[in-house]
Amino acid sequence: MGFDYQWSKIFRNGIWLVVLIMVIGGCRDQGAEAGEETGSRQQRIAAEIDSVLNDQYQLWYPRVVDREHGGFFSRFTYDWRPEGVQDKFIVTQARHVWSTSKIAFRDERHRDFEKYGEHGFRFLREVMWDREHGGFYNMVTHKGEVITGDDGQIRKQLYGNAFAIYGLAAYYQVSEDREALRLAQKAFQWLERGAYDREYGGYFNSLTREGQPYEEDFPKDYNSSIHMLEALAELHLVWPDSLLRDRLYEMFRIVRDTIVTDKGYMNLYFRKDWSPVVYSDSSRSLQEEMQATDHITFGHDIETAFLLLEAAHSLEFDADSTLKKAKKMVDHTIDHAWDEKEGGIYDYGYYFQGDDSLTVTQTSKEWWSQVEALHSLLIMADYFPGDPRRYFGHFIRQxxxxxxxxxxxxxxxxxxxxxxxxxxxxxxxxxxxxxxxYHTIRGLLRSRELLEQMSQSSHSE
Structure with a gap:
């Protein structure tokens, strides 16, 4: 169930793997030795990824574990020394619970990482959960004292509560600790009572301490929505509740059919009725002025291609119903964000009024975008093996x-x-x-698994 179930579904069609391996046999990656067989190359890259994963494990744990106050430390210098104020953000804390739980679940060599997941779960339950009003606080001090907003009010976010559900579901998957599942269920039900929009569907982003939405110009957005989708899909794998399934299906349809455009990128901000906040028909000067609200975020696009497929599998849908849109998102990113000279994908872009093509407006290459692209490219290589240079070739360069x-x-x-x-x-x-x-652990774990399955299929031929 969970991780195994998702990837067995993604790789269920063995004939595609055989075709892929036959087609890419002559394709050489940078640094590959002459005459290297396809299966050996896949094994080699899988081994490289495994080495980087182990580096990640040793760097982060137990270094980030706060044994005095609970939870995880947040800030370290370039050479891994703790630095400055160590406030604890619900998103960071929950992601550590997810990462350590998945490491323990996927790798017998690191089964002991479950203890870090338990450590993080107890901090979420005992410190970050609001026992009076429900829901998870957004930020606490290193000692666990709640941090209020500039107006003195305690605010909560859909985004942070979604990641708490995500991490708790993963911890329950490996530990079978019913207390963790009950806390995830309570968080889902808390969002259902206040954050869920019964008129237009989906969830509001910004919440009062009691869990009610407060007035904003753009009360819904892509980022909270895709991670709520991710959280519901993870929870549904371990708790197949009928209401949960309904909400998962609704968010799946909202992300796929409303947030993602026909061109294969996402709009970012939305009004209550899910009408997008876009400036496509405005002057170039206004478009440039509103870049913070309306732009194309390539990393999120290529990440969401995967998240849609994952949600479809959690719902036990055939991937074909979603694959066309997911492929379009990966293709749009490759076509417009890829650096042909050095490799990697750029951060932002925009279709300015009067231009024939998209303009890259932010050339930084964020770490999370690069690793999300890595495993999304491998998934596309599995489904569409006819042109190895399109997906597997880009994976190698990435x-x-x-x-x-x-x-x-x-x-x-x-x-x-x-x-x-x-x-x-x-x-x-x-x-x-x-x-x-969380991004690096997830992307590398899944890329390693894909490569190992490809290599095994290659050697069995």
Whole structure:
């Protein structure tokens, strides 16, 4: 169930793997030795990824574990020294629960990581859960004291509560601790009572302490929605409740059919009725002025292609019903965000009024975008093996880019963004409340699994 179930579904069609392996047999990746067989190459890259994963495990744990106050530390320098105020953000805390639980679930060599998942779960339950009003606090101090907003009010977010559900479901999957499942269920039910929109569907982003939405110009957005989709899919795998399934299906349809455009990218912000906040028909000057609200975020697009397929499998839908849209999202990212010279994908872009093509407006290459692209490209290579240079070839170049520009070979870990575009990132913090390891752990675990399955199929021929 869970991880195994999802990937067995994704790779259920063995004949595609055979065709893929036959087609890409002559394709050479950068650095591959002459005459290297396809299965051997896949094994080699899988081994490289495994090495990077183990580097991740050793760098983060137990270094980030706060044994005095509970939860996980948040901020470390470029050379992995704790730095500054260690406030604890619900998103960071929940992602550590997810990461350590998945490591324990997927890798027998690291089954002991379950204890870190338990450590994080207890912090979520005892400190970050609001015992009076329900829901998870957004931020607490390193000692667990609730941090209020500038107006003195305690605010809560759909985004953070979604990640709490996501992490708790993963911890329950490995531990079978019923208390963790009950807390995930309570969080889902708390959102159902206040954050769920019974008129137009979906969920509101910003909530009062009691869980009611408060007035905003744009009360719904893509980022909270895709991660709520992700959380519901994870919870549904371990708790097949009928109301949960209804909400999962609804969010699946909202993301796939409303948030994702016909061109294969997502609109970002929405009004209550899910009408998008876009400036496509406005002047170029207004479009440039409103870039913070309306732009194309390539990393989220290629990530959401995977999340849609994952949700479809959690719902036990045939992937074919969603595959066309997921492929379009990956294709749009490759076609418009790919750096042909160095590899990697850029951050932002926009279709400006009067231009014939998309313009890249932010050339940084965020760490999370690069690793999400890695495993999304492998998934597409499985489903569409007819052109190996399109997906598997881009995967090879993407891994080469990551090794060259994203991995810190001196101090370990990942730079926040590629040093080809931002060399100053060599001395930027390795961890912050927004820079954890959930994206890298997830993308590398799944890429390693895909490659191992491809290699095994290749050697069995």
């Amino acid at each position: 891994w080469a880019y990551i090794k060259k520009y994203m991995l810190d070979h001196e101090h370990g870990g990942w730079y926040r963004s590629g040093i080809d575009e931002e060399p100053e990132e060599r001395t930027a913090p390795k961890a912050t409340v927004w820079k954890g390891n």
